[in-house]
Amino acid sequence: MDIKKELGKLKKKIDPEIEKVLNEAIDNSREEGELITGALEQVKKITLSGGKRLRPALMYWGYKGMGGKKEKDILETVVSIELIHIFLLIHDDVIDNDPQRHGIETIHHRYRKVGKRFENIGKNSQHFGNSMGIIVGDIVGAIGNQVIYKSNFSSDLIVKALKRLQSIVATVAIGEAQDIIIEYRRKSSEKEVVDMYKNKTAKYTIEGPLHLGAILGGAQEKDLKNITEFSVPIGIAFQIQDDILGIFGSEKKIGKPVGSDIREGKQTILVIKAMKNADKYQEKRLNFLMGKEDITRKEVLEFRKIITETGALEYAKKVAEDLIIEGKSKIDKMNFNEETKGYLVGVADYMTQREL
Amino acid sequence: MDIKKELGKLKKKIDPEIEKVLNEAIDNSREEGELITGALEQVKKITLSGGKRLRPALMYWGYKGMGGKKEKDILETVVSIELIHIFLLIHDDVIDNDPQRHGIETIHHRYRKVGKRFENIGKNSQHFGNSMGIIVGDIVGAIGNQVIYKSNFSSDLIVKALKRLQSIVATVAIGEAQDIIIEYRRKSSEKEVVDMYKNKTAKYTIEGPLHLGAILGGAQEKDLKNITEFSVPIGIAFQIQDDILGIFGSEKKIGKPVGSDIREGKQTILVIKAMKNADKYQEKRLNFLMGKEDITRKEVLEFRKIITETGALEYAKKVAEDLIIEGKSKIDKMNFNEETKGYLVGVADYMTQREL
Numbered sequence: 001m002d003i004k005k006e007l008g009k010l011k012k013k014i015d016p017e018i019e020k021v022l023n024e025a026i027d028n029s030r031e032e033g034e035l036i037t038g039a040l041e042q043v044k045k046i047t048l049s050g051g052k053r054l055r056p057a058l059m060y061w062g063y064k065g066m067g068g069k070k071e072k073d074i075l076e077t078v079v080s081i082e083l084i085h086i087f088l089l090i091h092d093d094v095i096d097n098d099p100q101r102h103g104i105e106t107i108h109h110r111y112r113k114v115g116k117r118f119e120n121i122g123k124n125s126q127h128f129g130n131s132m133g134i135i136v137g138d139i140v141g142a143i144g145n146q147v148i149y150k151s152n153f154s155s156d157l158i159v160k161a162l163k164r165l166q167s168i169v170a171t172v173a174i175g176e177a178q179d180i181i182i183e184y185r186r187k188s189s190e191k192e193v194v195d196m197y198k199n200k201t202a203k204y205t206i207e208g209p210l211h212l213g214a215i216l217g218g219a220q221e222k223d224l225k226n227i228t229e230f231s232v233p234i235g236i237a238f239q240i241q242d243d244i245l246g247i248f249g250s251e252k253k254i255g256k257p258v259g260s261d262i263r264e265g266k267q268t269i270l271v272i273k274a275m276k277n278a279d280k281y282q283e284k285r286l287n288f289l290m291g292k293e294d295i296t297r298k299e300v301l302e303f304r305k306i307i308t309e310t311g312a313l314e315y316a317k318k319v320a321e322d323l324i325i326e327g328k329s330k331i332d333k334m335n336f337n338e339e340t341k342g343y344l345v346g347v348a349d350y351m352t353q354r355e356l
Numbered sequence: 357m358d359i360k361k362e363l364g365k366l367k368k369k370i371d372p373e374i375e376k377v378l379n380e381a382i383d384n385s386r387e388e389g390e391l392i393t394g395a396l397e398q399v400k401k402i403t404l405s406g407g408k409r410l411r412p413a414l415m416y417w418g419y420k421g422m423g424g425k426k427e428k429d430i431l432e433t434v435v436s437i438e439l440i441h442i443f444l445l446i447h448d449d450v451i452d453n454d455p456q457r458h459g460i461e462t463i464h465h466r467y468r469k470v471g472k473r474f475e476n477i478g479k480n481s482q483h484f485g486n487s488m489g490i491i492v493g494d495i496v497g498a499i500g501n502q503v504i505y506k507s508n509f510s511s512d513l514i515v516k517a518l519k520r521l522q523s524i525v526a527t528v529a530i531g532e533a534q535d536i537i538i539e540y541r542r543k544s545s546e547k548e549v550v551d552m553y554k555n556k557t558a559k560y561t562i563e564g565p566l567h568l569g570a571i572l573g574g575a576q577e578k579d580l581k582n583i584t585e586f587s588v589p590i591g592i593a594f595q596i597q598d599d600i601l602g603i604f605g606s607e608k609k610i611g612k613p614v615g616s617d618i619r620e621g622k623q624t625i626l627v628i629k630a631m632k633n634a635d636k637y638q639e640k641r642l643n644f645l646m647g648k649e650d651i652t653r654k655e656v657l658e659f660r661k662i663i664t665e666t667g668a669l670e671y672a673k674k675v676a677e678d679l680i681i682e683g684k685s686k687i688d689k690m691n692f693n694e695e696t697k698g699y700l701v702g703v704a705d706y707m708t709q710r711e712l
Contacts, residue, residue: 032530032555033548035537091494095487115540128540131451134490135533138447141494142526145501149519155511162518163505170498174388177491181391184471184484192389199388 003346004052010060011053017079018047025143035114039136042110047086050102055081055209058347062213065340066223070152074216077151081209083144084165088172090137094130095180108133141169153216161215168208175200182267190272194236202235206347214336223335230334230344234327238351240320243268244313248304259300265291269319274312282306324348359702360408366416367409373435374403381499391470395492398466403442406458411437411565414703418569421696422579426508430572433507437565439500440521444528446493450486451536464489497525509572517571524564531556538623546628550592558591562703570692579691586690586700590683594707596676599624600669604660615656621647625675630668638662680704 022044029036056078063074092098093106100106111132115125148158148165178196182188210227211219219227246261247270261268275286289295289303307313328348331341378400385392412434419430448454449462456462467488471481504514504521534552538544566583567575575583602617603626617624631642645651645659663669684704687697 033534036530036533091490095490131536132533134447134451135529138529139526142522145522149515149522155515158515159505159511166498166501166505170495173491173494174392177392177488178389180487
């Protein structure tokens, strides 16, 4: 199972549906003024320029796995989860102050530039940009919700799915809040970090989309519970792998400069474990290097060495491996057809195969 | 019909329902950490400390007006529109940089203070506060949506209502964007301002809630169209009255210092009209006074004089009066019972009776 290839094939079916929804929103916005239309065109650019469509793919597989047959309807409906993801990313980019997403200018960043024109009247273009980011995110969230309301599934199934969808949104927003609190506060426990991973990644990226699709395919409470048992460990493992890559990965693998996570002072279970096991000197060096904006290549190597020597790397790898084994062991009892189970094994294996 | 008294009576029934939903959210959040719980407690304080509940009241009357009989169910469900309003206000307060709402500290402002604790590690507490405002707003929006999903109405009615609800959210967000664009750009046409009023106030505050309630009460397309014909002129008139009060109202009436709108340089149809009719000297003075942070009492009086002498005040009053007459003339053909029609007359009259 080459899951990357499978995701690529599905993306080719999903992207035209996303484009259709955004084109309609762009057309409808023309009477509201060119700035709104321009903002939605930027949303379309950002959305279609990248992303693996993992969430809509899992929703699709969840539906098909339950025996769902309405190919066209489900492809139209999975657009909702991707647009809700984009809405959250737009807000996330404001929060993280990121100028680009998939190499395309983020909304708030673009409107900071637009806002420059207004600076002669003493207005703050940065705040204008951030404000547009907040509002445009809200608009995209509303469009994402509308996609599911307008879908061809029965009202009973839609309402059942919606209850899940909004609890996904609330959960990921809680995870986001936990994330920035952890980032700003700096002193967190392993439990707090894992809890944040559960909310921000496991429930949002894996469990939520599978639940949505399965519900539209007729899943019952018991089926949903089995999905949770698979999703939570796999999602947490995914995030831990991400943290390992963030410290040890090459620039090519992680798509950002080596040591970015160290420079940002990111709190991960690796860092927490290393701090706990460190001797006096190692602790001093970790504190010095964490968040050091002008960290050198040599210092990155030193940081890695401490993470390794304190046993934190080995520990994190072990935790992730155990979680993946736990998650995979739950696949068998899931009420999905064999094809979907195969995809889920593929997703789980993908976590372990991501190289440094 | 003393509409303020009627609203007061209804608020006493609605507020306990709002409190119930927020208490449940607060309880559920306890395992997510005290900062999340604290944020939701602040949301509850802000929500319950003020507001007329005009939107849930209109939703309630829309339902009852169509002959709806499920008193308990509709009172539980109108909470959704109020919470969605709160979600948008939380974002609005970040955008407008307002420290208080109903005399209670706003979310982003409170978390700026919390963020102060983190400043020793070089983090920006203002950005932390704004980030929390964005995220907590998103959480409250999700809770507001959940209220309607979980309501006791049939799935068919819920889905029908939801399609309206999200188009309300998209519309008000578009109005918000138009508003800040108008504010930052400074040069707008009367049409642009009226269009923004339509999106930000008329459709959101009047039409949307009436539509939602009416749909749950079994309204058909034609009924909704009649509601629109009443709501749009009344809502725009409401906003124009607000602008007149903003320039001519006493501090007691408008709840903010005299001249605030002038100090903010707020673009209204009064200002646009005055600029158009002004002679060279008046134009120069308007430009000088608009946005003047340290405007004096004497200058406020001068500003008012120019607005009056250019005919802008008379013009705005006339436009508002004509819109109210237009809106009221549509009440008769609405498919509502007499009681609800009476409330709508009361709402329309309230617009004209707000004194300077």
